[in-house]
């Protein structure tokens with residue numbers, strides 16, 4: 001078990017309550033959980049149904065998602081459980097909000113995940129006005145994080161923004177630089193947005209997240225198990241993170257941009273191809289669980 005709880009909250013990135021329980025036993029606690037359509041599609045019970053040819057209707061898929069988060073909800077601490085709306089590139093803000101309102105009622109500790117797109121930001125803006133907690137996902141740029149800040153200024157609860165480290169690394173950009181840049185940008189803010197490092201692929205990503213001092217990090221069970229196997233190392237004062245690709249070559253640095261957080265969210269250039277690709281992948285994984293006719 002982990003002797004000293006780190007300052008950074010540790011969330012489990014997954015869609016299987018059994019995994020959450022396993023991690024809770026391993027660490028002695030779990031601060032929260034993040035889910036997404038791909039992770040829910042991988043849930044063992046859903047996979048079992050699909051293997052036996054019993055694909056789901058959209059309503060059944062939603063019911064399954066609700067049941068999964070209802071089991072996870074009491075297992076975690078105050079980092080809450082993030083539930084993601086089913087959104088395609090054409091889904092409107094109002095459609096996302098309607099899903100968010102419903103999903104928020106499923107459990108008492110929900111955070112609703114919307115993508116960092118114009119529709120997602122507008123949905124978040126309307127959500128925080130209704131005291132619906134939000135986690136802005138598929139964040140790949142500092143501009144997107146600035147827009148999240150500006151769109152949710154009136155929120156009474158902490159708002160999460162999730163930069164996806166591993167997916168930036170995959171295209172040889174140093175994802176941890178984005179995490180560091182967002183942290184720096186928020187330093188002189190009202191601090192209503194908490195940074196949640198996501199798409200964590202290995203123990204070094206986890207240690208770098210601790211060293212940067214993000215408020216939260218979401219981690220697949222297998223990375224936490226790897227960390228436990230190494231006896232829970234923590235970054236010391238001399239810790240330095242060097243992002244390298246699969247061939248050991250250094251990743252391309254992402255430079256810091258100076259942005260004015262007081263500007264309206266619509267003024268930031270929030271387009272990013274990885275956000276679009278991410279939405280398309282979530283849609284594909286979600287659809288893979290559905291009946292052909294659905």
Ligand code: E4P
Nearest residue numbers: 013034036166167198199200
């Ligand atoms: C968390 O909220 C994200 O959905 C998750 O970290 C995505 O990680 P991946 O890039 O490994 O799919």
